[in-house]
Amino acid sequence: MSAGAPGALDLDKLFAARLHAARVRPYLATALFALHPVESRRVPTMAVDRHWRCYVSPAFVDRTPVEELAGVWVHEVSHLLRDHHGRGDRVARERGLTGPGERLRMNIAADCEINDDVFGDGLTEPEGAVRPGSLQLPEGQLMEDYLRQFRLGPRTQDLSWLDCGSGADGMEREWDLGPDGAHGLSEQERDAVRFRVAQGITGRPGSVSKKWRRWAEEAFHPPQPWRELLGAAIRSATSGAGAGEDYSYGRPARRSAGMPGVVLPSLRRRPPQVSVVVDTSGSVSDAELGSAILEVTAISRAVGGRRDLVTVLPCDAAARIVHPLCRGEGIPLLGGGGTDLRTGFARALRTRPRPDVVVVLTDGQTRWPATRPACRTVVGLFPRQRRSWNENDPDYVPDSPPDWARVVDIG
Template sequence: MNSGAASSGAASSGAASSGAASSGAVRPPLDRTKLLAARFRAAQDRPYLASALFALSVVESAEVPTMAVDRAWRCYVNAGFVDRIPVPQLAGVWIHEVAHLLRDHHGRAERLPTVDQRDRARVNIAQDCEINDDLVRDRLSLPPGHVTPATFDQPDGKLFEWYLPHIPPSPECPRCGSGAYGGAEPWDLAPTAGSRVSPAEAQAIRRYTAEAVRAYERSRGTIPAGWKRWADDILEPTVDWRQVLAGSVRQAIAWASGAVDYTYRRPSRRSAAQTRVVLPSMQRPSPTVAIVVDTSGSMSDDDLAAAMAEVAGVLREVGVRGNRVTVLSCDAAVGAVRRIARAEDLELVGGGGTDMRVGIAAALAQPVRPHVVIVLTDGHTPWPDEPPAARVVAGLIGATPPEPPGWIESVRIT
């Protein structure tokens, strides 16, 4: 296991039991009554975790040092470990192991850089820090040797990805299983063997448990901060504004690129077969973009710089750059109008009131009318009464920006 590290102390004792088994000593039978009594106690003490706890299936294994889980929600148990640990601590281990699965630690671990994925010991310790601060604060009993953020002089309440860089190399190897740090363990059953929980079922269990956490908080008001944050993330997932902004800009550029039209600038090749008739050819325009930046006094330079960097990055990715990008600084009037190749070249002027109608009108009045207008503003501005002849995407900066008209595609930049 590594009861939230019970690995630190328990891993060595688990290894001893494995060694005893290999030397020919008779292994004690698994005390299922004690093991399941500990799970029942855990479910009684923390009823919001009951459904998740009882979704775990038990697999006895002499290879696992203590207790461990896999991504199919199978809990591998060492009989000697169960024999040594009292029921209150065993209940804490149950909650620790199911927390790895509820928090999708294996999925998150597999999104780490490759060099970190290989260092399973440090990943497991960091995950234990994320879990055990809540368990200790919740006055749950854990086996000796468990780690907490304080073990490494780190604050409580962080995610394991935050703790990982602060965990030193460790000779001890926590073994909470592939359900914690990903990959596979030698004791894991085949994916189709035995009782298992599918990914879709696992997600349903997470959502049901998150709802139970909220219900328990409303009735008792005693939920550890980590569980509350986890439930909020499950029930109200936060989408990174950078991804949303990038998607909106890409969609607008694709829409403009698909606007195929006829042109006489280059006659059709079929004109040669006609007498005294010039046929137009088809043309797919190269999208042009105007970025209207709100430089009124209510806008922070840091916010503007972050938003501009993201927009510039997206435009580079889709191939819109150089003289096809125009940037206009605007407060109550239009300041500088420049074509730029890099976000670093931007110079914003302004600082007065706010009227984005002026900026949008100036963008559309450019010699080359833009196909897409991106407006970066705090939203406290009047907007045009009617949709202009261009796609408009508004990046709304700040905590509570007012909503623009419905014809504007808006992205909240927090």
């Protein structure tokens, strides 16, 4: 049907709204023009599938001003860029969430993630847009966080109409054209769109929200499964008995009540200190040294984002200067000689305040301390095809990490 036929989709109006969206959010232009519109009377407003098709209700376009339609364009493409369909599938498996009710919750949570910072600055908020505040939820969080904080009930009963499609929650709809339908993007094409958008965002840092900047950083350095394992190992080490604990007279022990005149200290938990020893020997590549700083940032997230609790120590055959993570972007990873991380362990354990956990990032071509350190140890191993390698001794076989260390393979 043509745009002028009764009940037909007004493509001129729809495309004018997309052009307006691209003008006010130029870093999203590649993604906006990659979306292929498909007329559908079965969607309430506009909806997307994971193959980058946008299903559009003609009646919705007719009754919605161009400025609001522009906001809906940006909203829907944000679902796809932020991989809400893939994240929805993962969280459904992990938490055992099934059925249309749970998928509606995911759609609401995904909308809360998007809508708290997407409008304004030339982009009009559409009528009925879901905001975290309307559900008495904090702003600035992710879909997975919001899912833990609300259930379907009186506050969400007016949102039963909401349906941004399978691209927002991962559950296929009856109107989806599927992977073999026309005008869908391949996985490689979708990745290329995300990369181009991430490039546009990093090129306009002053005009992009914090959430989009964080998204762009993750698009260039996507989270890896081993990074989650490394974070879990560190959290486990820092939460164990004795980690981050010390006696304090700031609050007397409860037993003091039974001993008049005697003030006993109480055992208080303090934030855990983490010392990261980075192997800078000649067998570690420049790329691995560069990625080590990214891993240090991930380690800081594992302890709650407190960069002041993390120090970094470059080490080859000799320990270098201990650097606080607050200067992480400028930490010089000096080295290039042989490897003996025993000196790194010794230097880290002399650091004040004393670390509760020592994390070692290495290729494993090293000697290890003969005795267990007085704190927990996590070892991240860079990948090697053959661990028995030494530039001077072909028969050299390095020691395996000791049993008292938690080992995670990196990469």
